[in-house]
Amino acid sequence: MSAEIRSHLTELLIRALARVAPEEPATVITLERPKQARHGDFSCPAAMQLARNLKRPPRDIAQALVQALPGSEWLESAEVAGGGFINLRVRPAAKQHAVTTILEKDHAFGRSARGQGQAVMVEFVSANPTGPLHVGHGRQAALGDSIAALLESQGLRVTREFYYNDAGAQIRALALSVQARAREALGLPSQFPEDGYHGEYIAEIAQKYLASDAGSSAGAAHDLEAIRRFAVTELRAEQDRDLQAFGVRFDNHYLESSLYADGRVDATVAALVAAGKTYERDGALWLRTTEYGDDKDRVMRKSDGAYTYFVPDVAYHLTKWERGYRKVINVQGSDHHSTVTRVRIGLQALGRGIPPGYPDYVLHKMVTVMRGGEEVKISKRAGSYLTLRDLIDEAGRDATRFFLVSRKADTEFVFDLDLARSQSDENPVYYVQYAHARVCSVLEQWRARHPEEAASAGALSGADLSALTGAREIALLARLGGYGEMLEEASREQAPHQICFYLRELAADFHSYYNAERILVPEPAPRRARLALAAAVKVVIRNALALIGVGAPEKM
RNA sequence: GCGCCCGUAGCUCAGCUGGAUAGAGUACCUGGCUACGAACCAGGGGGUCAGGGGUUCGAAUCCCUUCGGGCGCGCCA
Numbered sequence A: 001m002s003a004e005i006r007s008h009l010t011e012l013l014i015r016a017l018a019r020v021a022p023e024e025p026a027t028v029i030t031l032e033r034p035k036q037a038r039h040g041d042f043s044c045p046a047a048m049q050l051a052r053n054l055k056r057p058p059r060d061i062a063q064a065l066v067q068a069l070p071g072s073e074w075l076e077s078a079e080v081a082g083g084g085f086i087n088l089r090v091r092p093a094a095k096q097h098a099v100t101t102i103l104e105k106d107h108a109f110g111r112s113a114r115g116q117g118q119a120v121m122v123e124f125v126s127a128n129p130t131g132p133l134h135v136g137h138g139r140q141a142a143l144g145d146s147i148a149a150l151l152e153s154q155g156l157r158v159t160r161e162f163y164y165n166d167a168g169a170q171i172r173a174l175a176l177s178v179q180a181r182a183r184e185a186l187g188l189p190s191q192f193p194e195d196g197y198h199g200e201y202i203a204e205i206a207q208k209y210l211a212s213d214a215g216s217s218a219g220a221a222h223d224l225e226a227i228r229r230f231a232v233t234e235l236r237a238e239q240d241r242d243l244q245a246f247g248v249r250f251d252n253h254y255l256e257s258s259l260y261a262d263g264r265v266d267a268t269v270a271a272l273v274a275a276g277k278t279y280e281r282d283g284a285l286w287l288r289t290t291e292y293g294d295d296k297d298r299v300m301r302k303s304d305g306a307y308t309y310f311v312p313d314v315a316y317h318l319t320k321w322e323r324g325y326r327k328v329i330n331v332q333g334s335d336h337h338s339t340v341t342r343v344r345i346g347l348q349a350l351g352r353g354i355p356p357g358y359p360d361y362v363l364h365k366m367v368t369v370m371r372g373g374e375e376v377k378i379s380k381r382a383g384s385y386l387t388l389r390d391l392i393d394e395a396g397r398d399a400t401r402f403f404l405v406s407r408k409a410d411t412e413f414v415f416d417l418d419l420a421r422s423q424s425d426e427n428p429v430y431y432v433q434y435a436h437a438r439v440c441s442v443l444e445q446w447r448a449r450h451p452e453e454a455a456s457a458g459a460l461s462g463a464d465l466s467a468l469t470g471a472r473e474i475a476l477l478a479r480l481g482g483y484g485e486m487l488e489e490a491s492r493e494q495a496p497h498q499i500c501f502y503l504r505e506l507a508a509d510f511h512s513y514y515n516a517e518r519i520l521v522p523e524p525a526p527r528r529a530r531l532a533l534a535a536a537v538k539v540v541i542r543n544a545l546a547l548i549g550v551g552a553p554e555k556m
Numbered sequence B: 001g002c003g004c005c006c007g008u009a010g011c012u013c014a015g016c017u018g019g020a021u022a023g024a025g026u027a028c029c030u031g032g033c034u035a036c037g038a039a040c041c042a043g044g045g046g047g048u049c050a051g052g053g054g055u056u057c058g059a060a061u062c063c064c065u066u067c068g069g070g071c072g073c074g075c076c077a
Helices: A003-020 A046-054 A058-068 A092-108 A135-153 A169-185 A200-211 A224-245 A256-261 A264-274 A310-322 A334-349 A388-395 A397-405 A417-421 A428-449 A451-455 A471-481 A483-492 A497-516 A524-547
Strands: A042-044 A075-081 A085-090 A119-123 A157-164 A252-255 A278-281 A284-287 A298-301 A327-333 A360-364 A367-371 A374-376 A413-416
Touching (some): A003 A085, A058 A075, A085 A092, A092 A524, A135 A367, A135 A397, A310 A334, A397 A413, A397 A497, A413 A417
Parallel strands (some): A157 A252
Antiparallel strands (some): A042 A085, A278 A284
């Protein structure tokens, strides 16, 4: 049950409409997926919308439309229901075809060429190299990577990029913190910076620095630049290790420091000045952001000569535009939402023809972690915080990724660590993986009991599927056929949590079927049909899990 | 004070550009393993969709408003 069926049925109704009410536009014909199975496969509410114009009761119009429907080999039935809905039911044969398609396309099933290879950049995580990745970065990594995978599945060419704020005051605070710890370790007088980083990892980095080639030379504890370089390298490497363990890879890392080195920051400032969007006041350089609806103008260059953070941000986003990305999605914590308008305004003020809504943002709320019924307090200043690594170590990569991507981005997230780490029926990720493992197990049994059949080419992909007519089989077929629509919508909405909900429903349909019916029946024809159905379930579960970076184990 | 986001079952959450009797999971209750994996299934109770008003044939969904919560409002990032 695919997009073709949907558009076919829409076409049938449009033709019916042309006979019943030729003056009405075809756009009133829309199809929706009823929540309840007894309302059919598709439902059309057009008659209720037409009632006013046509001055006829909606049920009459619906009845007329049904009678005017052209014949179709895919359409099983069309009936008027409720206040004027037209409920359409699709013939089993049309639904059964999904299995054939799935087995043919295999890993490629669900992929669409709709995006036509358009280049899109997804920027996410972008943590400052001042400490390990925490739980919030984990949510962002899970979200960003899945959004990127979704866009890829729709035929876009995706670049995953990580932006390092490796210049500026925070990095200086990092270097000073490490230096202070290094001096302490050497028994030298030290003063810990006021805005320093207190985590234990700072002392560990100081120890490593002192043990390194650069750090063992005389006066190493004075060399702040060497300390900075060492600390940033260490922390980047650690972040990379954690992301790798999380199954997240980036195509590109972009360094803020390179924007200064390339002169792009200065060039951006010069361009804004040349565009007449700036003025000097109180020894600072201001951008007229109020011209673009901001509530006050913003400082670009402070009176001490340093740029505020949003200048390199604008320079950075200009490179995205110049690198040819007309579609850019930034995944960020909602605590940074004030930067959204400023970056956009900065790009506008350049007068380069960049659209006002550029770039796109997916903002996510914070994560609170519950352990033993209590909130795990996270405080970066105090240096006590739960890292992404802790989460992966405790709950495993699969559960962590599944959990973190399973909620809408803009809802507060309560991560129940006890639930995520429980290897029991309470854990939703195992529910889905279990369905996959069950199919694998059945297929293995089949190969053991019917080796000749299993060895013959096309035993499943060429199976006669006409036996798949039971209510649970029809429900499964419909679910499988809806995969493509789900992906399209999840991609359009940049909402990968929909994958999790789909997976749960698919697994539920399969478990229900599995418990009610036997797959390995003695008669070859229904056996092959049911095995083909099960194999299709396996393919779709595995493909969908791959999009959210979760494995599909054959045994558990 | 201003801006953005949120408020749905005891708890955690879905609910698509407005559609039918608001759905899952979990918890609680009842049943199902000598049948391909019980990490499973079948069934049951559980709701003022925060409150109020409006638009509409139809509102959890859109608009206004009140209340409650989060985040932001810097010559920090």
